[in-house]
Amino acid sequence: MSKRTVELHWGKHHQNYVDGLNKQLATSMFYGYTLEELIKEGYNNGNPLPEYNNAAQVWNHHFFWESMQPESGGSPEGGVLQQIEKDFGSFTNFREEFICSALSLLGSGWVWLVLKREERKLSVVCTRNAISPLALGDIPIMNLDLWEHAYYLDYKDDRRMYVTNFIDHLVSWHTVTLRMMRGEAFVNLGEPNIPVA
């Protein structure tokens, strides 16, 4: 990911969402809410309120910057790897599915690795525009921006190269591990599924 892209993406796009949100909050009933509350309330069950887009994009981009680390990528270790192998079969399967999902998203959006609360497993999901898994009740573990502004300067229309480079060289499994640890405080991954008689 080039310096120019990060400069523009963080310095302009992300900044604009922050400024836009602050401007909206000055006269909004959501003034004083935390960002996560804003996203959950603002989503309004699929009928997003005006503040939603800016709030979600601020959150999504922040999450995105933290999902990456220079010269990282490769594969995870320990507990995270175990969980991925459990839920996807193998790390290779997960990687394939991640790339595949990212390529099948039509238009702008994000691709996520989430921890699903109900199913109690990791899953790859795509969301359109600014939709956040937070609003849908799941725990985000890692994301990748698929809006064209995220990759156009570096890769033009080649979204596949962009996603492959991200998963192979940029994603921070460090951060993923930390987020998984936090997520496990809310989702019990250790318990067997005991059917109710």
Place this chain on the structure above:
Amino acid sequence: MYRRCSALLALVAEAMALRTLASRKALVAAALGGARPLSAARGVATFALPDLTYDYGALEPAISGEIMQLHHQKHHAAYVANYNKALEQLDAAVAKGDASAVVQLQSVIKFNGGGHVNHSIFWKNLKPVSEGGGEPPHEKLGWAIDEDFGSFEALVKKVNAEGAALQGSGWVWLALDKEAKKLRVETTANQDPLVTKGINLVPLLGIDVWEHAYYLQYKNVRPDYLSNIWKVMNWKYAGEVYENATA
């Protein structure tokens, strides 16, 4: 979910191969919707990437040659290739009576088919300045604009505002509502064609506000792209479409 995903990827991979074989023939008809299908041996019509009637660099400085070339040769070409592939798959699914496969193909068809339809209109909406691009509309369309929007400037302002406010990817249109006999400004998401907003809507002008349409040149400043594109707007074409539709 995973299986469907691989199938979609296979579609794209084959489409890439198909694209290199697809011939680039000029538009056969000046029909409103874009390129007419070429007849194919299989019995399923295939669509072709229409040629531009001007050079890639001819719209500068409003739109850079680099963008025009990528936009036409990569993006539009991909829509055409993927559309053809999806239609083939649809044909097969219909022949087999595979109802769920037919339904599943709809979003890919709408996306790629819409992309082909929309971009075919878009290339005709633009014209180099030397060939009349940017000249404001006259006669019937000009009067209709004054009547429905107050003034030409008001229309431009409205289109720019709606185009800038569109979240994500999509198009902003100047449309004729054939039934109500009024002009309207509409937006559509992703590659949804104008008709998805109203069956009686005829596209007069469309502006692509996907980031690929302007990013290399204008970066995140979509409003600058919008205010500049009027300099190469082909009002003559829009006027013709309008007169045909209101005849």
